[in-house]
Amino acid sequence: MTFNEEENNPLVCFCFNIKLHEVQTIIIQEDVHTIFDIMARCKAGNGCTSCWPLLEELLSLKPPEPGGF
Numbered sequence: 001m002t003f004n005e006e007e008n009n010p011l012v013c014f015c016f017n018i019k020l021h022e023v024q025t026i027i028i029q030e031d032v033h034t035i036f037d038i039m040a041r042c043k044a045g046n047g048c049t050s051c052w053p054l055l056e057e058l059l060s061l062k063p064p065e066p067g068g069f
């Protein structure tokens with residue numbers, strides 16, 4: 001089996017060439033709760049906004065923070 005980079009780490013934001021793993025890392029490791037938080041940390045979402053639904057979906061998958069409800 002070979003690792004398929006395109007399949008496992010596809011582009012999320014075509015305007016700024018931002019890939020899935022970069023956005024996932026930002027969402028998981030940083031205090032990120034909105035698209036605007038993502039936009040402030042990388043350029044994803046700062047262009048045509050067509051990636052916003054996908055960014056919202058990725059945000060919805062963020063694990064709850066310890067002590068949060």
Ligand code: FES
Nearest residue numbers: 013015047048051
């Ligand atoms: S595809 Fe992300 S801003 Fe255009």
